[in-house]
Amino acid sequence: KAGVTQTPRYLIKTRGQQVTLSCSPISGHRSVSWYQQTPGQGLQFLFEYFSETQRNKGNFPGRFSGRQFSNSRSEMNVSTLELGDSALYLCASSRGQGEDEQYFGPGTRLTVT
Amino acid sequence: EDQVTQSPEALRLQEGESSSLNCSYTVSGLRGLFWYRQDPGKGPEFLFTLYSAGEEKEKERLKATLTKKESFLHITAPKPEDSATYLCAVQALDQGAQKLVFGQGTRLTINP
Numbered sequence: 279k280a281g282v283t284q285t286p287r288y289l290i291k292t293r294g295q296q297v298t299l300s301c302s303p304i305s306g307h308r309s310v311s312w313y314q315q316t317p318g319q320g321l322q323f324l325f326e327y328f329s330e331t332q333r334n335k336g337n338f339p340g341r342f343s344g345r346q347f348s349n350s351r352s353e354m355n356v357s358t359l360e361l362g363d364s365a366l367y368l369c370a371s372s373r374g375q376g377e378d379e380q381y382f383g384p385g386t387r388l389t390v391t
Numbered sequence: 392e393d394q395v396t397q398s399p400e401a402l403r404l405q406e407g408e409s410s411s412l413n414c415s416y417t418v419s420g421l422r423g424l425f426w427y428r429q430d431p432g433k434g435p436e437f438l439f440t441l442y443s444a445g446e447e448k449e450k451e452r453l454k455a456t457l458t459k460k461e462s463f464l465h466i467t468a469p470k471p472e473d474s475a476t477y478l479c480a481v482q483a484l485d486q487g488a489q490k491l492v493f494g495q496g497t498r499l500t501i502n503p
Contacts, residue, residue: 282434309489311489311490311491313491313493320493320494320495320496321435321478321480321491321493322493323490323491323492326489326490328489333489334486334489334490336490368434368435370434372489374489376422378489379425379437379440380425380437380489380491381437382427382434382435382436382437383434384432384433384434385433385434
């Protein structure tokens with residue numbers, strides 16, 4: 279069965295711009311979570327969507343937002359990009375029940391110049 | 392605040408030399424502890440989930456164990472292809488079920 283896919287894989291943006299990243303979960307998975315990975319902070323939880331509703335949120339500013347569609351695909355948006363937003367953005371999918379394991383995509387490498 | 396600390400930060404072993412990686416955690420109530428493997432330029436790959444103290448799980452050369460305050464990932468007779476960063480993460484009972492708190496990882500290198 280196909281894994282989690284993320285597009286695009288690489289992005290270069292300029293400070294002040296906005297960006298949208300896309301994630302397609304494993305078929306049958308209804309939960310999509312987003313994480314930011316940087317060398318200094320490691321992997322940090324951004325938010326989780328389940329059945330088109332944001333169910334949980336991490337400690338990131340409001341510039342980071344997301345949504346989920348009826349087919350469980352999810353998008354993440356970052357507005358007014360800052361240099362510190364340069365990171366690997368990972369999405370993970372799961373069935374969304376209890377302690378289900380999450381399966382990660384390959385990530386989108388965002389560079390802000 | 393939920394915290395996960397992994398040690399050592401980096402570990403170099405010779406092929407066949409067994410060792411253990413440590414993950415200590417502070418959480419109000421543990422829902423689950425997860426081990427992942429991450430290769431450079433890729434997303435984390437799921438390895439194990441542990442739920443309660445005393446639980447053990449094995450997969451090929453890897454064995455994960457859990458106590459009330461820490462987890463160990465034992466690597467027996469490792470091969471060069473086991474080289475990767477190993478990540479530990481916890482889910483807390485008082486947080487959303489899908490929120491994982493990760494440690495900084497242990498970068499493992501196996502020399503042939």
